[in-house]
Amino acid sequence: MTRSGFVIANLFRRRTRTILTLLSVTMAFLLFGLLQSVNTIFNAGADFVGATRLFTQARVSFTSPLPISMLPKLEAVPGVARVAYQTWFGGVWQENTPLIMFSLDPQRYRDVYPEWVMPEEQWQAFIHTRTGMIAGKQIADQYGWKVGQKIPINSNIYPQKNGSKAWIFDLVGVFDGKDEDWKKRTNLAFIQQDYFDEANQFGVKGRENFFILKLADSNHAQQVARTVDAMFENSPDETKTQTEKDFNISFVKQIGDIGLIVRWILFAVFFTLLLVVGNTMAQSVRERIPELAVLKTLGFSDGSVLGFVLAEAFALCLGGGLVGLLLASIAGAMVEKGTGGQFQLTVDYHVWLIGITVIVLMSLAVGLLPGLRARRLRIVDALAGR
Amino acid sequence: MSESMVLIRNVTKVYERGRQKIEVLHGLTLDIPRGDFVALMGPSGSGKTTLLNLIGGLDQPTSGEITVGGRRIDQLSSGQLAQWRAHNVGFVFQFYNLMPVLSAEGNVELPLLLTKLSGAQRRKNVAVALEIVGLADRAKHKPKELSGGQEQRVAIARALVSDPQLLVCDEPTGDLDRKTADEILGLLQVLNREHGKTIVMVTHDPKAAEFARRTLHLEKGQLLEQAA
Numbered sequence: 001m002t003r004s005g006f007v008i009a010n011l012f013r014r015r016t017r018t019i020l021t022l023l024s025v026t027m028a029f030l031l032f033g034l035l036q037s038v039n040t041i042f043n044a045g046a047d048f049v050g051a052t053r054l055f056t057q058a059r060v061s062f063t064s065p066l067p068i069s070m071l072p073k074l075e076a077v078p079g080v081a082r083v084a085y086q087t088w089f090g091g092v093w094q095e096n097t098p099l100i101m102f103s104l105d106p107q108r109y110r111d112v113y114p115e116w117v118m119p120e121e122q123w124q125a126f127i128h129t130r131t132g133m134i135a136g137k138q139i140a141d142q143y144g145w146k147v148g149q150k151i152p153i154n155s156n157i158y159p160q161k162n163g164s165k166a167w168i169f170d171l172v173g174v175f176d177g178k179d180e181d182w183k184k185r186t187n188l189a190f191i192q193q194d195y196f197d198e199a200n201q202f203g204v205k206g207r208e209n210f211f212i213l214k215l216a217d218s219n220h221a222q223q224v225a226r227t228v229d230a231m232f233e234n235s236p237d238e239t240k241t242q243t244e245k246d247f248n249i250s251f252v253k254q255i256g257d258i259g260l261i262v263r264w265i266l267f268a269v270f271f272t273l274l275l276v277v278g279n280t281m282a283q284s285v286r287e288r289i290p291e292l293a294v295l296k297t298l299g300f301s302d303g304s305v306l307g308f309v310l311a312e313a314f315a316l317c318l319g320g321g322l323v324g325l326l327l328a329s330i331a332g333a334m335v336e337k338g339t340g341g342q343f344q345l346t347v348d349y350h351v352w353l354i355g356i357t358v359i360v361l362m363s364l365a366v367g368l369l370p371g372l373r374a375r376r377l378r379i380v381d382a383l384a385g386r
Numbered sequence: 387m388s389e390s391m392v393l394i395r396n397v398t399k400v401y402e403r404g405r406q407k408i409e410v411l412h413g414l415t416l417d418i419p420r421g422d423f424v425a426l427m428g429p430s431g432s433g434k435t436t437l438l439n440l441i442g443g444l445d446q447p448t449s450g451e452i453t454v455g456g457r458r459i460d461q462l463s464s465g466q467l468a469q470w471r472a473h474n475v476g477f478v479f480q481f482y483n484l485m486p487v488l489s490a491e492g493n494v495e496l497p498l499l500l501t502k503l504s505g506a507q508r509r510k511n512v513a514v515a516l517e518i519v520g521l522a523d524r525a526k527h528k529p530k531e532l533s534g535g536q537e538q539r540v541a542i543a544r545a546l547v548s549d550p551q552l553l554v555c556d557e558p559t560g561d562l563d564r565k566t567a568d569e570i571l572g573l574l575q576v577l578n579r580e581h582g583k584t585i586v587m588v589t590h591d592p593k594a595a596e597f598a599r600r601t602l603h604l605e606k607g608q609l610l611e612q613a614a
Contacts, residue, residue, distance in 0.1 A: 001488070001491075001492045001495050001496075001499070002499070002505075003499055006485075006488070006492075006496075006499070009485075009487040009488060009492070010487055012487070013486065013487045290483060291483070291485055291486075294479075294483045294485075295496075296468065297442075297444060297471065297477050298471070298472065298477070298496060298497045298500070298544075299468050299469065299470075299471045299472020299473070299497060299500050300468065300472075300500065301464075301465050301468045301469070302464060302465070302468070303465075379439075379444045379445070380439050380444055380445045383444075383479070383483075
């Protein structure tokens, strides 16, 4: 027998209670792992994009499109190398599968986003085919789209001039990312801006949801952003210019402050868990006061007895926590696979690191009070049942 | 038996219960030679268990000196006392006080976790201790699978396993029937006579006291007489 063997044996003295507590810890950490990775998605905003591009949108909201007439003015701003623009199409595949899909000017977009890799002839086909569409490798693989096929896509915003929201595009290219980070983001599709302008019933011709400014020098990002916004201040189309990363974050936060929601849910979960595990530990120590006194009688120091109780709390939190995080990793991978990579619920090492920190803190929180009680125990009183 | 194992000089013990001070031992002086087997008798509240706790280093006197095995223990800190107990005293309680989650051998091995012995050496010592108390064949059994007498034998093996010279027993047969009690007392006698252990035993039972070499009577915190 070892000290750790003794700790484990004590942990399972009330098997049912321990298993139920372990299950609650497991469930809490499963939830923690999944929610934390959701939080990461909503807060990351793609760290790898850097600050080489700025996004300019209407100050009120990017759903209020800006006039294309801004284009030459934006291009004239010192520090801006090239400008692209795009509009949200609101694509829906088949019955109800939303697609991340934009209309854009192919050549400008290609100039601003060299990270997308596609054969030259497919770029040329996209530039020269008005009904052309290109798709990222992920969604092309997921839906079995092949170059040369006609792809029927509905728009949940824009009807065609004949009133139908069912659009048909010619798939002329499939693009990939230049590295692993960009490859993971090939869940997008693009169509020709000219065709979209002409064919949509709403007549939003000449207006774009946002402009993308490629910078000559990323160090001037703040200065360029200030210049652009100052240029359109007090005009009918005031702008808000931010880095691509900030734009990505604000884009996903439209549905609410996910980070805050996640934090509150996790707070509630862990607070409840703290009470459950804390009560288990307190009860476990309370019901074996005489045993703890015997340990001290045999020569175990006050610190050793405190250590035993803390080790039990740690084993309880660690066991449940690791299983929970493992389940979250498996569930995340399944969600990612199930959605064809559209929802990348990766329980990465950041989440594991935070999880393990939480396990340690929680062990201290639930083990310290009963541990200190065990430490302070006076042998003669405890043995006499006082 | 001339060398003293326990030397108690003018010991008093006062407990504070709220505002009330209760003096349990009044200037008690006592010598217990090495290899002795002493039965401490007396009515409830006479201070038997208090004296036993002081001899075993579970508690500290309010005043006076206590020397056990040549070491003054009345001035040791709580940590030093714990260390001292681990190497010098074995304890046997009325209600055995075994760890219910551990097997007999696990219980006996417990004090050895405080030593630097290897796992193999610990197992060997445990086997010897269980052999001495006649329970080698019940090593894997949990306390609830043992009879009261067997549980007390395991407790005695636990008290012996680190080879202390002093055994402190608080009513070791108080929870046992006569026959089993006699067996346990016989075992303690063997440990005293054949293994040279000094034993101090608190008991209410005059028949149990007959197994000791001598009996000390306590009343109202004072030693009354010494009977051979």
